[in-house]
Amino acid sequence: MADVALLEVRGLEKSFGGVAAIADLSFAVTEGQIYAVIGPNGAGKTTLFNMLSGVYVPTDGAIEFDDGSLVGLAPHQIATRGISRTFQNLQVFFNMTVLENVMVGCHLRSSIGLYRAALRLPGVVHEERQVRDWALEALAFCGLGHLADRSADALPYGELKRVEIARALAAKPRLLLMDEPAAGLNDTETVELRELIRRIGESGITVLLVEHNMGLVMEISDTVLVLDYGSRLAEGTATEIQNDPKVIAAYLGGEVQYAVQ
Amino acid sequence: MKRLHGFFAFVALVAMLPVLFPDNYFVTVVGVTIGFNIVLAVALNLFIGYAGQISLGHAAFFGMGAYASAILTTRYGWSPWLAMGVGLLAVYIIATLISRPILKLKGHYLAMATLGFGIIVNIIMVQTVDWTGGPDGMSGIPGLEIFGWAVDSDLRWYGVIAVVMLLTVLVSLNIIDSRAGRALRAVHGSEIAAQTMGVDTVRTKSQVFVFSACLASLVGSLFAHQQNFVSPVSFDFFVSIEIVTMVVLGGMASTFGAVFGAIVLTLLPQVLVVFDDYEILILGAILVSIMIFLPQGLFVGMTQGGANLLRRLRNRETPARAGADG
Numbered sequence: 001m002a003d004v005a006l007l008e009v010r011g012l013e014k015s016f017g018g019v020a021a022i023a024d025l026s027f028a029v030t031e032g033q034i035y036a037v038i039g040p041n042g043a044g045k046t047t048l049f050n051m052l053s054g055v056y057v058p059t060d061g062a063i064e065f066d067d068g069s070l071v072g073l074a075p076h077q078i079a080t081r082g083i084s085r086t087f088q089n090l091q092v093f094f095n096m097t098v099l100e101n102v103m104v105g106c107h108l109r110s111s112i113g114l115y116r117a118a119l120r121l122p123g124v125v126h127e128e129r130q131v132r133d134w135a136l137e138a139l140a141f142c143g144l145g146h147l148a149d150r151s152a153d154a155l156p157y158g159e160l161k162r163v164e165i166a167r168a169l170a171a172k173p174r175l176l177l178m179d180e181p182a183a184g185l186n187d188t189e190t191v192e193l194r195e196l197i198r199r200i201g202e203s204g205i206t207v208l209l210v211e212h213n214m215g216l217v218m219e220i221s222d223t224v225l226v227l228d229y230g231s232r233l234a235e236g237t238a239t240e241i242q243n244d245p246k247v248i249a250a251y252l253g254g255e256v257q258y259a260v261q
Numbered sequence: 262m263k264r265l266h267g268f269f270a271f272v273a274l275v276a277m278l279p280v281l282f283p284d285n286y287f288v289t290v291v292g293v294t295i296g297f298n299i300v301l302a303v304a305l306n307l308f309i310g311y312a313g314q315i316s317l318g319h320a321a322f323f324g325m326g327a328y329a330s331a332i333l334t335t336r337y338g339w340s341p342w343l344a345m346g347v348g349l350l351a352v353y354i355i356a357t358l359i360s361r362p363i364l365k366l367k368g369h370y371l372a373m374a375t376l377g378f379g380i381i382v383n384i385i386m387v388q389t390v391d392w393t394g395g396p397d398g399m400s401g402i403p404g405l406e407i408f409g410w411a412v413d414s415d416l417r418w419y420g421v422i423a424v425v426m427l428l429t430v431l432v433s434l435n436i437i438d439s440r441a442g443r444a445l446r447a448v449h450g451s452e453i454a455a456q457t458m459g460v461d462t463v464r465t466k467s468q469v470f471v472f473s474a475c476l477a478s479l480v481g482s483l484f485a486h487q488q489n490f491v492s493p494v495s496f497d498f499f500v501s502i503e504i505v506t507m508v509v510l511g512g513m514a515s516t517f518g519a520v521f522g523a524i525v526l527t528l529l530p531q532v533l534v535v536f537d538d539y540e541i542l543i544l545g546a547i548l549v550s551i552m553i554f555l556p557q558g559l560f561v562g563m564t565q566g567g568a569n570l571l572r573r574l575r576n577r578e579t580p581a582r583a584g585a586d587g
């Protein structure tokens with residue numbers, strides 16, 4: 001591997017009212033990797049994502065992305081750097097169609113503002129068509145092409161989770177943060193998701209994956225980081241993690257072993 | 262253009278009415294008031310219905326436009342168009358200045374802040390008697406002339422307001438169906454998701470707040486010239502509430518919902534005057550029943566209800582036909 005870190009986190013810390021959700025966390029993600037972050041409930045995985053995407057400001061520490069610091073940037077500024085994300089608790093725009101949801105993902109790839117749109121000045125129609133094509137492309141990539149014109153609030157949970165992925169992909173990110181994409185999916189949907197994440201990785205996008213489904217994590221991740229109480233418990237390849245006594249102890253030997261089979 | 266089918270039908274209706282009923286009070290007199298209200302409601306709907314925010318002080322901007330025109334034309338002899346432009350600029354600046362601190366607030370707090378703003382502006386209108394004439398208002402505001410064509414009859418005013426109103430509706434439809442409109446709706450749907458998709462939500466909200474204020478200012482100026490008179494009651498707290506009611510009544514996040522809400526809420530009191538003392542009671546009862554039985558609003562509720570009914574009728578037809586074939 002070329003070992004150029006796309007994302008580097010150093011000494012990261014986040015506390016809520018004195019209680020540390022993330023404490024002295026350091027790790028680096030190489031470009032092109034599928035990098036998984038696992039850990040028990042409350043380990044701080046979502047808190048980490050919220051700091052990486054600018055939703056929370058770290059209490060301390062550094063986040064370097066592509067040689068620039070992300071600390072202190074607002075979420076929409078971090079988006080311009082090429083980071084996109086999905087949410088553990090659905091954050092779909094239920095007041096729009098599936099296509100429109102994904103078109104919002106193209107926000108930074110387009111530029112027409114309120115006043116030009118109001119007067120529908122030249123260029124508006126062209127850009128609209130372009131954005132629509134990009135969004136349809138992202139939908140097709142996620143296997144949702146046939147649902148484009150459906151209202152988002154009429155879709156089942158599993159498809160909504162994929163709408164979020166399509167929306168994030170429509171931004172053409174360099175780094176995609178996925179927070180428990182398999183949660184609530186049935187077995188078939190989970191297999192489809194696994195293939196989707198593989199294809200996302202193959203398309204050159206670096207993926208940071210938070211997931212409780214160990215089977216999925218172990219199958220597709222290049223590197224796995226195990227968090228416990230906001231700190232690193234272990235880091236390594238899937239095989240290394242599965243055989244790490246500390247990890248096995250933390251999971252009471254259950255989940256990780258089970259996933260090996 | 263399928264996108265604008267509804268709009269063209271509406272244009273046809275607005276154009277037909279004065280031809281069919283040239284001397285009808287409800288068309289040429291009430292119609293002009295309806296036109297003003299549609300502009301106010303459609304503009305505010307962008308902020309309330311689409312972006313999911315609240316403003317209980319929007320009449321203040323309507324009033325600022327009106328008073329700018331009234332004061333500059335009567336006291337300083339400015340041309341109405343220049344006065345209108347200066348009023349618009351002033352509202353643009355004031356709305357921009359207050360939007361940043363105010364739009365950091367959400368929900369009830371935003372409601373309180375905009376309410377406070379509206380009340381302060383109204384108090385200024387009442388108190389600065391030397392400028393505004395105080396509670397008695399200002400009269401003698403000149404009419405409007407468009408390239409030498411004097412807008413001096415009810416019918417002509419109907420024409421002018423109709424054009425302004427239709428342009429506002431068109432602009433609203435254009436915005437909603439664009440990148441900027443999707444950003445607005447995204448702010449409503451999930452502010453956090455909108456941000457992580459690159460939408461500067463503070464700027465988006467502020468921009469549409471200012472835009473909506475500017476439209477209110479423009480229509481305020483026209484109102485001053487059409488009425489030839491302004492007084493603070495036309496721009497007080499109750500007017501702000503009335504505009505919000507129009508948006509909610511017609512159906513939030515629907516341009517034609519706002520249009521419909523403005524029409525109904527302007528016409529109802531006119532029709533209900535026959536009930537004399539009970540007018541306000543009956544109006545209240547009607548509004549409450551609408552919100553109970555059609556919570557998505559009149560227009561949205563009825564169009565959806567209509568679509569559902571059509572679908573049910575069609576579904577009933579299909580098996581019957583299949584039976585006949587078999």
Ligand SMILES: Nc1ncnc2c1ncn2[C@@H]1O[C@H](COP(=O)(O)OP(=O)(O)OP(=O)(O)O)[C@@H](O)[C@H]1O
Nearest residue numbers: 016020021039040041042043044045046047048088
């Ligand atoms: N906004 C907040 N305010 C206070 N405490 C918070 C906040 N966000 C997270 N926490 C706390 O930080 C800790 C880590 O939470 P986080 O949601 O990051 O865990 P997680 O690893 O994502 O868990 P799960 O697997 O259940 O999603 C928890 O103890 C949680 O209560």
Ligand SMILES: [Mg+2]
Nearest residue numbers: 045046047088
């Ligand atoms: Mg979580």
